[in-house]
Amino acid sequence: MTSRELAAMMKESPADCHRTLVREYGRYVYAIVYNKLRGCGTKEDIEECVSDVFAALFMKCQFDLSSENDIKSLIGTIAQRKAIDSFRSLCAKEKHITDTDEDDMREIVSDFSVDERVDRSELRRVLLDKIDELGEPDSTILIQKFYYNKDSNEIARSVSMTAGAVRQRCARAMSKLRAKLVEVGIQG
Amino acid sequence: MKDKEIFDILENAENESMERLIDKCPEIPDEQLDRILAMSEKKFRDKMAAQERTER
Numbered sequence: 082m083t084s085r086e087l088a089a090m091m092k093e094s095p096a097d098c099h100r101t102l103v104r105e106y107g108r109y110v111y112a113i114v115y116n117k118l119r120g121c122g123t124k125e126d127i128e129e130c131v132s133d134v135f136a137a138l139f140m141k142c143q144f145d146l147s148s149e150n151d152i153k154s155l156i157g158t159i160a161q162r163k164a165i166d167s168f169r170s171l172c173a174k175e176k177h178i179t180d181t182d183e184d185d186m187r188e189i190v191s192d193f194s195v196d197e198r199v200d201r202s203e204l205r206r207v208l209l210d211k212i213d214e215l216g217e218p219d220s221t222i223l224i225q226k227f228y229y230n231k232d233s234n235e236i237a238r239s240v241s242m243t244a245g246a247v248r249q250r251c252a253r254a255m256s257k258l259r260a261k262l263v264e265v266g267i268q269g
Numbered sequence: 270m271k272d273k274e275i276f277d278i279l280e281n282a283e284n285e286s287m288e289r290l291i292d293k294c295p296e297i298p299d300e301q302l303d304r305i306l307a308m309s310e311k312k313f314r315d316k317m318a319a320q321e322r323t324e325r
Contacts, residue, residue, distance in 0.1 A: 099313075103306040112294035116282050132305050136312030143317070204278050205286045213289075224293040227276040231295055239295050255272055262275070 082152050091142050099139055109153070110134050110160045115229070117164035121171045130167040134160045204267070211261040218242065219254035226251055 082105065090098040114130045122130070137159050212220045218240040225231045225239065226247075233244040233251070240247065262268070282290055297305075 096310075099310060100306060103302055103309065107302045107305060108294050108297050109291055111297055112291040113287065115294075116280060116287060116290060120277065120280055128301070128305055128308065132308035132312060135305065135309035136316060139309065139313040140316055143313075201278065201281075202283065202286070205282055208275070208278055209286055209289050221293050224276075224290070225295055227273050228279055228290070229293075229295055230273075235295065258275075 084150060084152055087142060087152055095139075095143070098142065099135070102138060102142075103135055106153070106156050107131070110156060113157060113160040114164045114167070117161075117168050118171065119228075119230075121168060121175065126167065126171060130163055131160075133167070134163045137163065207265060207267070208262070211258060211265070214261060215254050215257055219250055219257075222247055222251050223254050223258065227255075 087098065087102075090101060110131050111127070114127055114134065118127050118130060134156070138156060141155070141159075212223055215223070221240055222236055225236045226233075231239075233247045236251075237244040237247045242250075279286070279290060
């Protein structure tokens with residue numbers, strides 16, 4: 082969607098424009114917010130933050146879209162900022178603040194038993210590569226099960242399989258993934 | 270390490286990794302999107318009202 086299309090929609094009907102934005106970008110915003118809050122927030126905290134993102138976007142639509150060419154990028158930036166604000170506030174509330182990112186990284190790197198020089202970003206890339214190597218639908222099943230915390234019935238609907246087949250594929254795919262991680266020096 | 274713990278490393282992803290995770294994000298059910306829309310509209314109306322009060 083371009084800013085011109087968005088401005089035209091806002092002129093026609095702000096309420097319809099808001100609905101379209103949530104329908105079109107809801108999943109995108111949810112994924113960004115979820116990535117930041119999955120370890121410290123509840124489902125309600127995540128929805129609260131997603132709605133903060135859209136409220137901020139509606140304000141932007143109401144007053145100033147003239148400088149925005151790429152709406153998706155604008156939404157991504159708002160989502161990142163709001164997710165970080167929400168993460169800080171939730172951590173402070175729960176007294177979970179765990180020093181700096183570097184300390185965090187050392188802990189995770191040590192959990193994975195990999196060379197300390199490998200940074201977290203590289204570790205993420207390697208893990209995603211290894212998951213992708215499993216092919217579809219296994220990569221989607223693993224990500225939805227262990228990262229997005231979906232149950233077998235929910236995953237079954239999204240990959241058009243039975244819940245039993247999802248459970249079976251999931252167990253096999255996880256064993257394959259562990260073997261692949263061991264090959265690259267990550268002891269899962 | 271438990272299966273789920275391996276995936277904790279995917280938190281705080283940036284650019285390319287984030288895009289890959291977005292691609293695998295499950296569809297959000299309509300009722301959840303409706304709830305999010307209602308919450309967003311309320312926050313938006315509150316922000317607008319606050320802004321009008323400051324401008325007065």
